[in-house]
Amino acid sequence: MKYLCLIYVEEKVLDALPKNERKAISDESIAYCGELQKIGRLLAASPLHPVETAATVRVREGKTTTTDGPFAETKEQLGGFLIIDVRDLNDAVRVASRFPAARIGSVEVRPMKELEQGCA
Numbered sequence: 001m002k003y004l005c006l007i008y009v010e011e012k013v014l015d016a017l018p019k020n021e022r023k024a025i026s027d028e029s030i031a032y033c034g035e036l037q038k039i040g041r042l043l044a045a046s047p048l049h050p051v052e053t054a055a056t057v058r059v060r061e062g063k064t065t066t067t068d069g070p071f072a073e074t075k076e077q078l079g080g081f082l083i084i085d086v087r088d089l090n091d092a093v094r095v096a097s098r099f100p101a102a103r104i105g106s107v108e109v110r111p112m113k114e115l116e117q118g119c120a
Contacts, residue, residue, distance in 0.1 A: 002043065002112040003084050003092040008076035009105035011050060017104075028100045036084065041095065047080040076105055083112070 014022065029047075036042035056067045079101065086092050089111070096107040 001086065001088060001092075002114070003086060003089075004110050004112050005082040005084060005092070005096050005099065006078055006108040006110070007047075007080040007082070007099065007101045007105065008108065009079045009101055010076045011079075013104060014079075025100045025104070032099060033082070036082075036095065041084050041086055043083040043085055045080070045082045048078060051077045079105065 017025075033042055033045050051069055054069050056069065058065050058067075082096075082099070084092060084095055086095060089109070092109045092111075096102060096109050099107055101107065
């Protein structure tokens, strides 16, 4: 079953880490993704640019508006994602718990719906 793992970190906390600690977390994350890919569990992964590069798009009554930044006001920001293919939720939680960002932020694990045809 496919799961989306959303990586949330507080950018201020991450930015406050010494450069060598940030690099160590990044290197560990890349290595872990490599392990998951080798065993066929990782389908896709990517870090995201900081929230100040984001835009939120809304369409209301046929009119498109954009707002700088993410939609939600939260302490933690979406920092990246993983798409994994594992046996069940317990396995997905086990995989997510080993991701380095879980130690300084959180990882939301959500099952993905299987679509018969393309995008919904």
